[in-house]
Amino acid sequence: MAPDPLPDTPAAPDPVAARLSDDLAPEVEEAVGTLMDAVGDAEEADLIRAIVRTAALLGRDDTERLDLKIVRAAVAEMREAFAVFAxxxxxxxxxxxxxxxxxxxxxxxxxxxxxxxxxxxxxxxxxxxxxxxxxxxxxxxxxxxxxxxxxxxxxxxxxxxxxxxxxxxxxxxxxxxxxxxxxxxxxxxxxxxxxxxxxxxxxxxxxxxxxxxxxxxxxxxxxxxxxxxxxxxxxxxxxxxxxxxxxxxxxxxxxxxxxxxxxxxxxxxxxFYRRYHSIRWVGTRLVIRTLQPVSDEDLEDLNARFGHLCAEGGIERATPFSPERDDDDHLDLPRLACTYDVHQMAGLHHLVRAVNATGG
Structure with a gap:
């Protein structure tokens, strides 16, 4: 077994930890801010700033040229593809x-x-x-x-x-x-x-x-x-x-x-979209948006057949959660919610199909 280092021996710097640090020099942070001011009032300015900071961190880390070429090409072609699909x-x-x-x-x-x-x-x-x-x-x-x-x-x-x-x-x-x-x-x-x-x-x-x-x-x-x-x-x-x-x-x-x-x-x-519209996770709660309300009888049947998919409690009707309201996320649609067991994601497909079969 190797001896412990002497108390007065400073630990060697960890190069991996240094590379993973998100800290930029103050002058670089200032330059990022100046660049963001030049970009203007982008709707998603926080995310754009994070992307710019990541690019600066890649430069600070002395990232190898081949790695930088991968980043450059991937971001450029994703930008082009997003514009095509928008x-x-x-x-x-x-x-x-x-x-x-x-x-x-x-x-x-x-x-x-x-x-x-x-x-x-x-x-x-x-x-x-x-x-x-x-x-x-x-x-x-x-x-x-x-x-x-x-x-x-x-x-x-x-x-x-x-x-x-x-x-x-x-x-x-x-x-x-x-x-x-x-x-x-x-x-x-x-x-x-x-x-x-x-x-x-x-x-x-x-x-x-x-x-x-x-x-x-x-x-x-x-x-x-x-x-x-x-x-x-x-x-x-x-x-x-x-x-x-x-x-x-x-x-x-x-x-x-x-x-x-x-x-x-x-x-x-x-x-697959007969009555099912979409899902969203709000913390540990799974929210299922539907195109029409689910009846009491159908809700009881869903709980009888799929209640085992819940980590606790059961499937219940819900109103929009706070993050949904903040995002104006389909607030007009009916909702079901449950604390879903994330280890049973395949069961979610069966639940969605059962939701689509409700209403006769």
Whole structure:
């Protein structure tokens, strides 16, 4: 065992702690303030200031050039993508995942085109990765006006397809992680068709976000060609290896619905919002906003079936909480609230579906 240092021996400075410090030199703080004054009265000035301070801290920390290039590119392409999506923020959107190598006219291609057309007819915009295959099929089905493309720069196989090329609703990303952020962040529904590593990666990350509560509940549909077995094979792997091995819970499998019927898939997406509107966390309280009030009988049934999802108490009606009032956050909508057990996020999907089934 090494001896303790002598009492008069000063401890060596901790370089990691120094790097993680949020303290800036006074003259740098003053410069940040001057810059913010020049920016003007931005509505979210506190967040913009925090971003500027983080950039200054990166400089203070002698961050390596390659790391800075990653930050610069990621922030720049997120800014561009946010600007592309901003005019359509209140339009419901569905993201379609699938292989870039699916041939035009194949059964899978036609499935993607059909579901995109049906959802566009229902008022949903369609987001895809803007490439060929399933991505192009989705945009053909939705049409250029109802399509948004989030492309990726690759050394092969990924020019934007003809449907979206030249459209202002196309953004091209350098990094997969920023691309996945935009493919997932803006959508209220998801359709995954068979594909390769990229499709599986996107789908599994989406399910992970749903499983862990890092994303709000949303319908996830695994759509196959008529009679296809791709997603059934995936379900066998999850059940026989992941569930059986104790890596995921049995109810986690229900985070996605599997079908080969376009009409069923469309109904699962639009029906997810039949009565359910949105959720918000207020401290430990989960608030579920609904489009219509839930009756006494239905509330009793929800508690009987889903009361086990509450860490304490039960599901009850609520009025807007103080943070919701401060943000003017859908104050006109009816609400349910409970102290939700965050270890059972998959159960929240079942609760939302049950809310949608209320009211006859």
């Amino acid at each position: 005019p359509y923020r209140h339009v419901p959107k569905v993201t379609i995942f699938g292989s870039a190598r699916t041939r035009a006219g194949s059964p899978l291609y036609l499935q993607a085109r059909r579901i995109a057309a049906e959802l566009a007819d229902a008022g949903w915009m369609v987001i895809t990765g803007a490439g060929p295959g399933i991505m192009q099929a989705g945009m053909e089905g939705a049409g250029r006006d109802m399509s948004i493309g989030v492309n990726i720069r690759l050394p092969f196989e990924q020019d934007a397809n003809d449907v979206i090329t030249g459209d202002p609703k196309l953004v091209t990303m350098k990094y997969f992680f920023t691309r996945k952020l935009m493919l997932i962040k803006e959508s209220a529904g998801f359709v995954a068709l068979p594909g390769g590593f990229g499709t599986i990666d996107e789908t599994m990350e989406l399910l992970t976000l749903q499983q862990t509560g890092k994303a709000v509940p949303a319908p996830v549909i695994m759509l196959d060609e008529p009679g296809g077995s791709y997603w059934e094979g995936w379900a066998r792997f999850v059940t026989e290896d992941l569930v059986a091995g104790g890596y995921v819970r049995p109810e986690d499998v229900d985070l996605a619905d599997r079908t080969d019927d376009v009409a069923v898939a469309t109904g699962l997406i639009t029906g």
